[in-house]
Amino acid sequence: MAESKSTRELTMSRAMVSAIAHEMREDSEVFYMGEDVADYGGIFDSTQGLREEFGYDRVMDVPISETAYLGAAVGAAQVGMRPIAELMFVDFFGVAMDQIYNQMAKNTYMSGGNVSVPMVLTAAVGGTYNDAAQHSQTLYGTFAHVPGLKVVVPSTAYDAKGLMHNAIRDDDPVLYMFHKRLMGIGWMPAPEGPKTPVPETEYTIPFGSADVKRAGDDVTIVTLGLHVHRALEAAETLADEGMSAEVIDLRSLVPLDTDTIVESVEKTGSLVVVDEDYRSFGVTGEIVATVADESLGALESVERVAVPDVPIPYSRPLEDEVIPSTKDIVSAVQRTQ
Amino acid sequence: MAESKSTRELTMSRAMVSAIAHEMREDSEVFYMGEDVADYGGIFDSTQGLREEFGYDRVMDVPISETAYLGAAVGAAQVGMRPIAELMFVDFFGVAMDQIYNQMAKNTYMSGGNVSVPMVLTAAVGGTYNDAAQHSQTLYGTFAHVPGLKVVVPSTAYDAKGLMHNAIRDDDPVLYMFHKRLMGIGWMPAPEGPKTPVPETEYTIPFGSADVKRAGDDVTIVTLGLHVHRALEAAETLADEGMSAEVIDLRSLVPLDTDTIVESVEKTGSLVVVDEDYRSFGVTGEIVATVADESLGALESVERVAVPDVPIPYSRPLEDEVIPSTKDIVSAVQRTQ
Amino acid sequence: MPLVSEQTMEEMFENMVTARHYEERLQEEYLEGKQPAFDISAGPIPGELHLAAGHEAAAAGVVQHLRDDDVVTATHRPHHVAIAKGVDLERMTAEIFGRETGLGKGKGGHMHLFDPDVNFACSGIIAEGCPPAVGAGLAAKKRNTDSVAVSFLGEGAIDQGAFLESLNFAAVFDLPVVFVIEDNDWAISMPKERVTDVENGSKRADGFEMPGVRVDCDDAIEIAEVAGEAIGRARDRNGPTLMEVQVHRRMGHFMGDPETYRPEADQEAAADRDSIERLEADLRDAGVTDDRIEEIRTAAHDRVEEAIEWAKEQPQPEADAAHEDVFVNPMNGVTDSEPDFEAIGGDD
């Protein structure tokens, strides 16, 4: 079977790494920088095996100086290299945000397009494993709000590879946010969905193309990252109750695929937005408002399911309470009907 | 006249300073820290005369080390002092965001309420004077998205004083964002509205209390900061055309006065949100979604007027294009009718 | 008279054996819950766990000079420092087990322990505690008290802006702050030689006109002597000090760290140099009896066992509690004293 030769099941981390390795082989200007990315292979397996293949020069451990090394990536990108820089946890952005949003994101515009910043910033996001307020955030809204960054969030191995190829080849700065729980790390069991067949060949998934992960007629569930899988699970439960839910995986927040969302809501009339980020002034508000902007009449009911504006608490019952569960999604959908 | 004895017209900066001075006189634990706040009196007149009255110890110039001095304010607040720390332009937040959002905002929650952080972070916001991408932002959405900060935005001298008294007395961390264009600085002419009569006595305006700055029946304009005045001007123009616009000044984003907004939209049926921050994943989306959540049926039309997801450009015609004007507000209202 | 009295030596020893045993017990509880396959979110202690075995002397030697009103900020590896500072052991343990009666009602976890009674805090971001410690020093100066603040950090944190800015801030305002670098040679998998050129962390002080000192081994007594001087200078308002202490990482960076990056010889060397054994020998040299040493050990063990037992009996928090404590005063609560007054649209 030709099929089985050209694809194999991969974890999301392996799929990411395979895209990075491919690009590094093709283009000597691509290199990877971060903390514990060389010998350790990335705390979340994001660089497993890369140092072995490419050496310390192209898979560089750096001092714990996020401002210096993310800014250095900007500088290297501006002279034409294609750095990938990793922020170990997105929660650490605050020590380096100036370089991210005042240079990486703005230099293209401020230069009238005369300068480009072809770099990828990777960052681990997400909770569900009791790592508390400084290590569990997604911060999708924070970054999508800043003009000048493309913001990408894969939910499967297949998407992770195609989006990573695209991110590295893109001449614009890309923030690639991978959810720890999806990576398939030995010590953090992933749910069923993210491990998928992945073609061995290279392929790109363009940004701004949301993916209908499940088609349905009664309600539109818009989500991303880990919650794609929780939404799919919810859709299964709902199907048993005779409700047909469409699940849209945004895959990128910037650019945002408004069309796919609006078309779906025009079909179903009901919108449920599910997000692991803080509820207010973030993703759920934007998606609801986008649909209201584009097609207010189609909107018969709306629900937002997100973290209720509290820092992520440590203890299991508390974290479970604030991070949207499959049950929360089911209930929200039921409220719309 | 008793009236004239107890009130006088003040610029917004004088009103802010009068509240700060009052609190400093009453409570020796209150002090002010920032760059150029002592001899200069604040680049935007935010501390005019304070050093003269209170000396260098309580009105402290600090090194250009925002991480160190904002974090120092957190530390001083946690032992019971009541620091006011100024970030000269909110655009500089990126060099110190970790202290702001991972400590100032989260320590109360992470300690289960055993620690409080009674500090005020003041920051100048806003454009309209061609200071380009790194000195013109409002970033309202960025900060309102982070749980743990109260976020306050005055639009008049009267409000500025009452909100500042409240901010300093609050046991929680408050981000007080003042718009440069409203301050009444000699070299940056303010519009008519912000200079108001201000009582000499102390008074507090509670957070979470939006203010109906103009009552109306046909459309609800929700806004804050500088754009309160542009919305009021738009409402005048609209009145000439026979349209009656209600203008709601949010005054604080966290807590958000949902009731006042929803009540108004239930009356008018039309919602126009006007914001000087970036359009996507920010204030306008949140307000629209909040109304959709609470009262979807009441919502007959919606418009969002904000900066169209580009960094703030320098040149006059470009900046004018992206920062919502009175005319933009008028047009948006017209589109709703 | 020796600088460090026998009583102090005993106290340090007590702190150190308490911390060591405490962490051994945490490790047991943590790993037990991770059977059969290591799942970070499983068991009675979920999430990351950073243990400080091999660092105890730094905490004991420095903190024994401090009073309750002195402020300490520690790192993601905080237990030994918390114990030395006198943090409530039971409530701290309950916090690590995520229970309702924990220091943070189960909201903080082991990287976010706050005990305002003894002015202890820690945090999970590199060098994040430096600026607040500087702020505590600033408050002491403004209030004209003789309190001091001590900020702990790892040797991997000496490249982080928050630390470097804090050095300057403390120096220029002559604040009563002591920075203590716990140099365990490693920042997760990165050996210190690969991330900075300075011979040791105390050299950073040279660029800020601050005294920098280093204790080259984790000898609690020497640490206590050097720290005594630094803290004394701070208390006497003679300004800050940067101090580095060589410690050893006896375990992985966090529980579950395979340490495949680490040479075995380095692991063995860390295991060999045990500051607790060293101090025990010093105690004997000073004439402390076996019985007394055993008594201290037993008391420490008992205290640890009691704390863990107590913690495990504590209730889990109610789910609803997750919504509380974002603010101490959620709706602001300050009485609205707004006069009846219309500044815009009013008729005055």
Added chain:
Amino acid sequence: MPLVSEQTMEEMFENMVTARHYEERLQEEYLEGKQPAFDISAGPIPGELHLAAGHEAAAAGVVQHLRDDDVVTATHRPHHVAIAKGVDLERMTAEIFGRETGLGKGKGGHMHLFDPDVNFACSGIIAEGCPPAVGAGLAAKKRNTDSVAVSFLGEGAIDQGAFLESLNFAAVFDLPVVFVIEDNDWAISMPKERVTDVENGSKRADGFEMPGVRVDCDDAIEIAEVAGEAIGRARDRNGPTLMEVQVHRRMGHFMGDPETYRPEADQEAAADRDSIERLEADLRDAGVTDDRIEEIRTAAHDRVEEAIEWAKEQPQPEADAAHEDVFVNPMNGVTDSEPDFEAIGGDD
């Protein structure tokens, strides 16, 4: 043979008089537009304007060692450096006037000048240019070229994390980077003695195992000599240098700054020490004739006048252009090579 040739001296002089006259003319244009009352948003040059009169020697002395492929990052006070680096003067001026043909199509303004042809950039946040300069040095090393990078900063920036982290990063990887502190004694209203304890900014190097040097006066020749050594070392792959130059702020921090905080004597002293006059005297000593000096001056003036005239004739940008250039490739544009393949919900 002197280290600095007569030709180099002439070039530096030319750069310096160009920069000085350029800024005098900008000042005129700026202030003219602010009549009768100073309104920052009025006139042909709106917004903030930071002029570098008194800093010219630092730019001329350092940058004359650089090639087009060497990267320079400058600060909010960038014009003198841009001129020395050979930034297109007409398009730079058009940018400052906010015109369509400006370096950034009117989007950047005077703090955000980018000329990729000569690898020049500047920015408005303190010390923000240090990390990208380090990145350019890193790229040179990875690509195995002999390009270097120079990062300018003010003496007020030596307390900022971005600078301090960059020192370490450049040092540990031996990058070809030179940091140049322009010490004009003031950070807006804050005199340097009030914000740090170090005697001078070059001392920061001591905490990072990097050579630190200072030129105590704005003597272009001495600066050129010291910079030549530092840049040569970088080019020869012998690592980074921190260099400080004493310059003078002849004007307010920005146009409109009342400078009420500044002692008159200090203002006068800055006015007295003019590096341009000094270099002119040196030129004469070296035998350059009055005529030649006049010729250089006239050429510089003419060039400035032409650039300003050209810029003022350029069109304002169309309002719609504001929506362009956020990305060079807005909808990503990479051809979608996605195979026809369904990983979830597919039937394979």
